Every structure is written in C-alpha cells, then in structure tokens.
Amino acid sequence: MSGHEAFPLHVQQQRNPQRGATGILMAMALFSLLATVALVVDIGSGLVTKAELENVSDAGSLAGTRELAKVYETLGATTSYKDYTLSTTDKARIQAKIDSVAALNKAARVSMTVLSADVVYGVYDTTSHTVTPETKGVRAIQIESRRDSTANGVVPTTAARVLAIDSLSITATSAATLSPLGAVPPGTEQLPVGISSFWFDSHSCQSNNTIQFYPTGTATGCAGWDTFTDSPSNAAKLKNILNGLQDGSYTSPATTAGATSFNFTGGTVASAFPDMVALYDSKKDASGNWTVLIPVYQDTSCSNPTGSKPIVGFAKATINSVTSAPSKAMTAQVDCGITDIGAGNGNNDYGTLYGLPGMVE
Numbered sequence: 001m002s003g004h005e006a007f008p009l010h011v012q013q014q015r016n017p018q019r020g021a022t023g024i025l026m027a028m029a030l031f032s033l034l035a036t037v038a039l040v041v042d043i044g045s046g047l048v049t050k051a052e053l054e055n056v057s058d059a060g061s062l063a064g065t066r067e068l069a070k071v072y073e074t075l076g077a078t079t080s081y082k083d084y085t086l087s088t089t090d091k092a093r094i095q096a097k098i099d100s101v102a103a104l105n106k107a108a109r110v111s112m113t114v115l116s117a118d119v120v121y122g123v124y125d126t127t128s129h130t131v132t133p134e135t136k137g138v139r140a141i142q143i144e145s146r147r148d149s150t151a152n153g154v155v156p157t158t159a160a161r162v163l164a165i166d167s168l169s170i171t172a173t174s175a176a177t178l179s180p181l182g183a184v185p186p187g188t189e190q191l192p193v194g195i196s197s198f199w200f201d202s203h204s205c206q207s208n209n210t211i212q213f214y215p216t217g218t219a220t221g222c223a224g225w226d227t228f229t230d231s232p233s234n235a236a237k238l239k240n241i242l243n244g245l246q247d248g249s250y251t252s253p254a255t256t257a258g259a260t261s262f263n264f265t266g267g268t269v270a271s272a273f274p275d276m277v278a279l280y281d282s283k284k285d286a287s288g289n290w291t292v293l294i295p296v297y298q299d300t301s302c303s304n305p306t307g308s309k310p311i312v313g314f315a316k317a318t319i320n321s322v323t324s325a326p327s328k329a330m331t332a333q334v335d336c337g338i339t340d341i342g343a344g345n346g347n348n349d350y351g352t353l354y355g356l357p358g359m360v361e
Helices: 016-072 089-100 159-163 197-201 235-247 270-283
Strands: 119-125 130-133 139-146 170-177 192-195 210-214 223-225 263-264 291-295 306-323 329-335 337-339 350-352
Touching: 016 170, 016 306, 089 119, 089 139, 119 170, 130 139, 130 170, 170 235, 192 197, 192 306, 197 291, 210 223, 210 235, 210 306, 223 263, 235 270, 263 291, 270 306, 270 329, 306 350
Parallel strands: 192 291, 337 350
Antiparallel strands: 119 130, 119 139, 139 170, 192 223, 210 329, 263 306, 291 306, 306 329
16 A cells, blocks of 8 residues: 555444433323313313303293293182292293294304203202203203203314314303392382281191281281372371372382382271272273282281382282172282293292292302
8 A cells, every 4th residue: 555544434323311201291292282272272262162052041941931931821820839830831932932033043153952861940949050850730841951971062172183182062050030029119009008928827828828808907808008108198198199000190109128118007907998999890801900019018917007118019809799788898819920020039928929030040
C-alpha cells in the first residue's frame, strides 16, 4: 500500500428511547382529546334533548290535568270528584289530549309520543314531591317522556362512537296538579254568607254535607251572614247588598284566602230574610237549585260570627230549599266542585278546586 491506508468509517446511530415514549404519549393525548371532544359534543346534544323532553312532559302534564278538570266539570253537583274513579273512557280522553300536545313537540328532531304506561294518575305529595298513584279523587298527572328503546328510539351519538358509545337513552318527568281555589275576582260571590271552617272538622263535600244558610248559629247552620268588606255590618247594609246583588247594582269584592277579611253581622237577621228569598228566586234554575261560591271564614265554633273574620278558603254550595214564613229556612248542599274563575294555590282545601293546573314537578 502506498500512502495512507484507507480505513472505512462506520458510524452507528444510537436509537433515542425518549422519542418513542414521546410518540406514545402524544398518541394517548390525541385520543384523550378526541374522547373529550366526543363527550362534550354528545353530552351537549344530550342535554339539549333532555330539555326538549322536559318541555314535552311539562306540556303534556298540563294538558292532561286540564282535561281531567273538564271531566270533573261534567259530573255535576250530585257527584263528588273526591269519590269519583276515572273510567277507561275518561283516561282515553285524557291520553288523547296528552298525545295531541306531545305530537306538536320534538326531541332530537323526532316527534314525540307518550306511552299510557308512563302516565301516572294520583295526588301530589308535597313532602316527597312526587305523584302518589290513586284511583279515586285524582288531582295530579305525572308524565315521563322518553327517547330510549321503550319509546321514540334512542338518540344516536356522533363523536362518542370513538368510545364505543353508539347511543344515549334520555327521559324526563314532569307533573301538574289541580289546587284548592285561593282567590276570586270581583263579582264572583253572589251571596253574602260564609261557612265556618269549624264545619269542615266534622263535615265534608263528600258526605254529611247539608248546611243551613238560615237560620245560622247552630251545628246545622254553621255559617253567618256578612256585608263583605263593607262597614258597618248591620241589617240595613245587608238588605242593600242583597237587593244590589239581585238587580246587578252591587259587585262583591275581590277575595284572597289568607289576606281578605269579611265583616259579619252576628245573630239571625230576620228582617233581611225576604230579600234573601227574592235573590234566590231571581237566580234559581228550573229545578229550584242555585249554585254559589261561598267563602270559608276562620272560626273554632258554629256560633254566629260577629265583626271581622279572616277568609281562609272557598267552597261551592247548591241552595235547594227555601221555606218562607213562618219557618223561614234556607238549606244548601256543600259540593265538591271545579271552577275556572279566580286563582289556585289555596292553602286550605274545602272541596273546590281551581280548574287551571299548575306545575309541581
């Protein structure tokens, strides 16, 4: 060999273990990011669907409970809604109303139906905040609307499929109830008489419901005559009110249970009895019945009320017997009834419900 001998140069490149680990971590981070995005996208969509189902349940329970009130309105004074059991026809009528309202709503772009098995008829329990199923005296309706395998189909996912989550099952529950009448507007009360709350301790609109509006001050006549909010409360003013109610020149005041007090005359106002009879004669129907809304005043006895008494609720009564002199008597039946006049949410239930329901769940 001449000159410098040539030696081949071999360079061995070392593998960097950190680069491989970094790649794995980046892949894991990318998957985690995709999973997070998937969850955010589909959970957000699920929450929107949940809100839409709540709208379906709200609307359906309100519509169904309103239809329940209409069923009760057809019963008449002789049948107590508290003793009434909804028939198959009644429930079909209510279900049809629920279905018609549900069909107007969509959840995740699907028109809704509500299964009859998801409709609960009962009474709202203010302690558990749920509707307790009942067969008689139903006052509340609870509805569960669904997007699941039972009804309306599951909600398909999009991005969450990377996590093997292909669908979501979502439900929503709402309830509405009929509540005791709590307030009435001017002109609603057509007879200046109130019933003692004490009467309801041993009587009800379901049974033993006969009461005398004249004479009063006894266990049979557990009531009293008033001049509404007018003062002083005396026989002369009572006669003027009776005549004004007959010819339309007097308007009874707006009344709110728990806030309004009426002025009671005390005693049996014999001089006003002919005016009471004249008012009844002008209002009674062909069968001799006149149904009126009567305030219930707070008292602990059946003695004739005197002076200002707080009004704590309302009851419906049908006057069906008036006897003139010499016996002079006016007898009525206290009814379990429904009225669309006024407002609900009364604190005391004396058998008269407000016909427009309110949400409770």
